[in-house]
Amino acid sequence: MTITASKPFTVRTALDEHGLKGEFVRKDASWRNWVSRAPGAKFAPEKGRYHLxxxxxxxxxxxxxxxxxxxxxxxxxSITIVHPTWQRTRPEEDEHAGWVFGDPNGKPLRNKDGNGGPFPPAYPDxxxxxxCGAKNIRGIYEKAGDTDGKYSVPILWDKKLHTIVSNESSEIIRMLNSEFNEFAKYKDLDLYPEHLRDAIDAVNDWVYPTINNGVYRCGFAKTQSAYDAAITELTESFDRIDQILQNQRYIAGDEFTEADVRLFVTLLRFDEVYVxxxxxxxRMVTYTPSILxxxxxxxxxPGVKATINMEQIKAHYYTSHPQLNIYSVVPRGNDFTKLLELPHDRDxxxxxxxLQE
Structure with missing residues (x-):
C-alpha cells in the first residue's frame, strides 16, 4: 500500500478490524524486521541503540x-511509556484516537479538543x-514512513537509523531473549529453549487465538453470534489452562518460558478488566486456585511487579473507547494485585x- 495525495491510506485502531459477521479480526503487524547477531545484519544488537x-x-x-x-x-x-487514555491524534484530518505522550509533568499531550471531555490525569512516568518530538505514537509511525495506518504499541525503535524495527510483540520478545545476551544481566535465562520449542509453540498456537486475542474477540464483537463463538472458545481454553496448571508448574512444561509471559499478561488483566x-x-482468576x-x-x-501498573491498565480500557464506555467510569474492583502478594506453593x-516419575 502506498500513500498518495489523492488517495491516502485509512488510519484505524483495533476497534475498526472486523469481519463480515461482526467478528473481531486482528490484522497482522506491519513492521517485522529483526535485530540479529548474524554478520552484516542491518539491525545488529548494540547497547543503547534501541528504544521501546x-x-x-x-x-x-x-x-x-x-x-x-x-x-x-x-x-x-531504553523505554518511553505513553499515557493510558487515548486522545484524538489529528482532529483536523480524521477521527483517529490513539496513544499520546505525556508532557514533562505527565499530562497527556493532546490537540485542542482532545476527546472533548475532561482532561485526563497526569501520571509521573x-x-x-x-x-522525534512527536505528540503521539502516530507521529512515530509517520516519522518512519508507515503506510499501514495502525499506530500500535509496542514499537522497537532504532535510534541509529531513525526507524521502526518491529511492532510485533511476539517477535520482539524473542529478540530480547536471545540477541542481546552479551549485554544482559541474566543471559542464562532462556525463555525459548531448544528442548521446549515444540511445546511452547503448541501452547502459543491455542492460547493466542482463544485467550490473548480471545478476550478482544469477546469485547469487540459486534454481533451476538460472534461473541458467542469467542466466549465459548475462551471458556474452554480457560478450563484447559486450569487443568494443565493443576498438574504442571508452568503452561508449557516444568520450566518458565515465553509461553508463560504471554499468558501472564492476559490473565493479570482478566478479573479487573476483561470480565x-x-x-x-x-470464568474468573480469583475463583480458580491453580491459575491464581x-x-x-x-x-x-524478581523484576515482574515493577512492570505492572494496574491503575493505568484500568484507566486505558475504561476511558479510551467512548463507543464501549461513553462516560469513562472506571470500576473500583478489588485490587487484584493484593491477591498476588500472598504466598504461593507452586513448587x-x-x-x-x-515423585511420580
Missing part, C-alpha cells in the same frame, strides 16, 4: 517490558517523546511430578 515505546495498559507491550526486566536489559534498551469490560464473565497460584509465582519473580507441583 510502550503502554502500561497494553498486554502486547507489557510482554516486551516484562522480558526486558527478566533478562536484565534495562540499561541496554508518562514522558515526552525523547527522539467486566469485554464480557468474559464465564500460578500468577502469584510469576508476579513474585509443590514440581515435587509431586518428580
Amino acid at each position: 515505546y510502550v503502554a502500561h495498559a497494553c498486554p502486547w507491550a507489557h510482554r516486551t517490558v516484562l522480558v526486558r526486566a527478566l533478562k536484565g536489559l534495562e540499561d541496554v534498551i 508518562n514522558e515526552p517523546d525523547p527522539f 467486566v469490560y469485554f464480557k468474559t464473565n464465564t 497460584n500460578y500468577l502469584r509465582e510469576i508476579y513474585q519473580m 509443590l507441583i514440581s515435587k509431586k511430578r518428580k
